Amino acid sequence: MPNNFAFIDSQNINLGINALGWRLDWKRFRVHLKESYGVARAYIFIGYVPENQSLYHNLQRAGFELVFKPVTYRKDGKAKGNVDAELVLQAMIDFSEYERAVIVTSDGDFSCLVRYLLEQGKLERVLSPNRAGCSALLKRAAGSKVDFLEDARKKIEYKN
Numbered sequence: 001m002p003n004n005f006a007f008i009d010s011q012n013i014n015l016g017i018n019a020l021g022w023r024l025d026w027k028r029f030r031v032h033l034k035e036s037y038g039v040a041r042a043y044i045f046i047g048y049v050p051e052n053q054s055l056y057h058n059l060q061r062a063g064f065e066l067v068f069k070p071v072t073y074r075k076d077g078k079a080k081g082n083v084d085a086e087l088v089l090q091a092m093i094d095f096s097e098y099e100r101a102v103i104v105t106s107d108g109d110f111s112c113l114v115r116y117l118l119e120q121g122k123l124e125r126v127l128s129p130n131r132a133g134c135s136a137l138l139k140r141a142a143g144s145k146v147d148f149l150e151d152a153r154k155k156i157e158y159k160n
Contacts, residue, residue: 003038017129044064091113
């Protein structure tokens with residue numbers, strides 16, 4: 001079994017899946033990461049909101065390691081927790097510990113990380129929630145190593 005690590009931009013994946021009109025089953029998604037991409041360790045980078053304790057607990061129970069970022073609030077009252085720097089830093093801190101990385105986002109800000117991982121032979125895949133929302137920069141950086149979660153909907157969709 002490969003020793004791959006996943007680095008997940010939680011806000012980006014959540015918005016991308018919601019835009020498709022369905023909900024992600026995080027427990028099933030964790031199994032999908034392990035079975036399809038050899039992910040031994042999966043980090044979720046997420047803004048910390050005290051009222052979301054049950055979500056955090058459920059994510060940890062499903063097998064994710066949470067890395068929290070304090071949130072700020074925009075003028076409209078919506079929470080904003082930009083996790084980009086933390087995700088890139090963790091991918092570099094753990095660089096020698098994993099065989100390859102799975103980067104879960106649609107955000108073009110990660111194209112430099114993806115390009116570097118690819119050049120070093122350390123990129124397993126980029127997983128983007130959906131084709132329509134995936135940055136052209138990110139797709140260009142990853143080349144043929146992009147998969148779309150919309151294609152795995154049957155395996156990872158939350159069902160009541």
